[in-house]
Amino acid sequence: MGESYKVAVIGAGIAGLLTARELQREGHHVTVFEKATKVGGNWIYSQRGDTDPLGLDPNREIVHSSLYKSLRTNLPRQAMSFLDYPFLKKEGGDDQRTFPGHEEVLRFIEGFARDFGLMELIQFGHQVIRVELVDEVTHEWVVESRTRETESTWESKEELFEAVVICTGKETEPNISEFPGRDSWPGLQIHSHNYRTPEQFENKVVVLIGNGPSAVDLLKEISPLAKQVHVAVRSSFPMLRVDNYDKAWQHSMIECTHKDGKVVFQDGAIVDADVIIHCTGYKYHYPFLKSNGIVTVDDNRVGPMYKHAFPPSLAPWLSFVGLTNRDLAYLMLSQSIELNVLISILKKCVYQAVVFRVMELQARWVAKVLSGTVELPSQEAMSSSVEQLYSEMEKKGLPKNHTHGLMEAEVEYASWLAAQLNIKPLKRWKELTVVSIVKGVVQYGENFRDTWDIDKWMQEIDSSD
Structure with a gap:
């Protein structure tokens, strides 16, 4: 010793x-x-998320865990x-x-x-x-x-x-995707850190940003309830298979968003969305x-x-x-x-x-x-x-x-x-x-x-x- x-x-x-x-x-x-x-650290499940669902407010009440209920x-x-x-x-x-x-x-x-x-x-x-x-x-x-x-x-x-x-x-501490119009976009934006269950996205048009394990799991959970799910990814690596879902589409990354709720993707697609979920690490x-x-x-x-x-x-x-x-x-x-x-x-x-x-x-x-x-x-x-x-x-x-x-x-x-x-x-x-x-x-x-x-x-x- x-x-x-x-x-x-x-x-x-x-x-x-x-x-x-x-x-x-x-x-x-x-x-x-x-x-x-x-x-347990991040393996302690909490039904609550941060008081700021996007995680930008430095004075927000922070919930350490990023677990969603079904993880x-x-x-x-x-x-x-x-x-x-x-x-x-x-x-x-x-x-x-x-x-x-x-x-x-x-x-x-x-x-x-x-x-x-x-x-x-x-x-x-x-x-x-x-x-x-x-x-x-x-x-x-x-x-x-x-x-x-x-x-x-x-x-x-x-x-x-x-x-x-x-x-x-x-x-x-969430990492958030940057794009013009993000801060003035009128819909709900959250980071996957604060996602828990899919019920709140029923009949919503949802945009998922990301191509990792969290995005895969959220697509699987949200798509049966949502009106549409649009996935923004940086590459075509087959981590996400949107063709397995009737109401899901894959796009390139977000080009910009507008105050009227429109989300414009780099591939030219435009959707009227209700929610953007940042699965961005x-x-x-x-x-x-x-x-x-x-x-x-x-x-x-x-x-x-x-x-x-x-x-x-x-x-x-x-x-x-x-x-x-x-x-x-x-x-x-x-x-x-x-x-x-x-x-x-x-x-x-x-x-x-x-x-x-x-x-x-x-x-x-x-x-x-x-x-x-x-x-x-x-x-x-x-x-x-x-x-x-x-x-x-x-x-x-x-x-x-x-x-x-x-x-x-x-x-x-x-x-x-x-x-x-x-x-x-x-x-x-x-x-x-x-x-x-x-x-x-x-x-x-x-x-x-x-x-x-x-x-x-x-x-x-x-x-x-």
Whole structure:
């Protein structure tokens, strides 16, 4: 066992719980701050959405979760297991499906927190409003949080820590599509973050913006009730199959909107719409972090960040777990990549779908770096590594907002993390689940969760080793 520090973890979602467990295993003294009254982060379902359904008002009341009532995972549960804590089908359990609903995922997360004794580490109902370095010599951080006393009053408190790990995810601050006339358009506009059920769209003309999993699910739910659904996408990648729906049409992106309710698409189509739903992703957002400009968010690039975890000049006393993501959107939206080439790339990205395990490796790395059992390079070397990444992205023509979407580099990243921790590579059948997303949707359509025999597929992969 190495050095032991007093560490604050911000967030009790998956990343925060994994981080708390690994820090505790390394002998650190851990306090987890969680705004909600239970663990789970984005897997906590709430019937309410933000008070501003588009998410533009900075003073809105924010609901952290983006879950809609019917949401099921788009990964099989085998890909959502932890290294030593599998996501099993429990005999007599409420949800035996391979692609379970969000309630089953939350039960899995709650079980993990209980089984590893993490609940007593968590300060529930504590919203973090400030994280700031107050002493550079002793690397002392102040974490200011507040708890609600009444509907209109809050009580604030400050605590000091030697290190802070930020695990707040990014699925709370909506990213909104930009087009002329948006702000003066008279209809209802919401972000998919605030969608819960389809009933309010009955007999409405709805425009969906997006081509990802949320847009797929919302099209399937809304189209039977709506008068018409028009889907605006950037490419023709067959994630959405509007020809399966009698009242749905696919268009290019929105050109502009007018005060009379008309929506004009870039392909020339014009519709009189009632609702626009932005299924357009999220922004990294850390309003509580006061770093004197050291850590910034620029076009969804959180930086500078060594290996997506440590700001070089603040390492190891400030770190992030869960920044990386499965940036399938970039590949899907690239019209220059044909489907067979896309699948070929994805087969190389063996860790890409194993989101939980990548976070687990990050959490373990951060914990061991703090304890001193794993060393970081010098500040200069870490800064040089960050600059090299930025330079390579620029040469490839990749925009800043894809910095943390590792794409084909994810296998290299996860292998690097595993090497730091002396962990042998995972078995192939546990790694290749990313193919299920693309291959399953392409071959089985929107019903891939119920028609694809994952167990058989796993056996076939296992036998090929």
